[in-house]
Amino acid sequence: MSNLDRKGAPAVCGRQAADGPVKDLLTARRMPLGGSTVVRRLLPNLGRRMVGAWCFVDHYGPDDIADEPGMQVPPHPHMGLQTVSWLHEGSVLHRDSLGSLQTVRPYELGLMTSGRAISHSEESPREHARLLHGAQLWVALPDAHRHTEPAFEHHADLPVVGAGGLSARLILGTLDGAASPGTAYTALTGADLTLREGAAHRLPVEEGFEYAVLAMTGSVEVDGVPVEPGSLLHLGCGRRELPLRARTDASVLLLGGEPFEERLVMWWNFVGRSAEEIARAREDWQTGTRFGEVHGYAGARLDAPELPPVPLKPRGRVR
Structure with a gap:
């Protein structure tokens, strides 16, 4: 999925220091995505740029698209990251x-590793379900792997763990002894947690990871904090377990990982290490080199926005 913000403003993609547990509830910015889809952008956020290697989080829907085209994101480039497509409804x-x-369907993993360069499009099929609901996530690639060959993976069968009214489907990384079949380049966790009304559970987590929870549906308390759909609760580091209590039937995405220590520049759909690298990637996309071509999409590809007038500087985990 693309960042369609035509302003092309630079985003500082780096973790602010949090040495222990926190409870920071982040609000979203509403952004048009393409077609009839509007997303709630939760990362990068004014108060939080990364959670582990997770550097971009959009939540969308549930949207009634029965008489609409639904998602229509034209061909666009990516570099230095992985995209994770995750659906609860629609395709x-x-x-x-x-x-x-x-075609990626609910609770299936669509994982694209851009590596040095790739381009793609995403759209609701012409014949589509009434509702569209999901999340689009990006993972920053570490320096040792950011020039890897591009790849796409689709995994329909993902491991599930849990007990006591909690079911956790592992999207990427590891959780409670289970591992996703998706390729990961840093130590991280991405899981879809489903809770029955009244369920209370203490989920074991990695003390050295930082975590955040994105509420998808229903009403749930995370470590005593009510989290409603479309909001992201940043939890910091230093936890061995995560208390969860469902007020209604609910689902949340758990995102976490080892704090990402590298200094990054994140602009438009690129994650790099310098302003020169970003400018070169933009030029390569505009001139039709390096990123390849997407065949079969009924429409023109996206043009890159203009580079901002301010210098693009790599930043780390502390502002």
């Missing part, structure tokens, strides 16, 4: 410059 058709053509 999304993925095309990319590798020739991949895959």
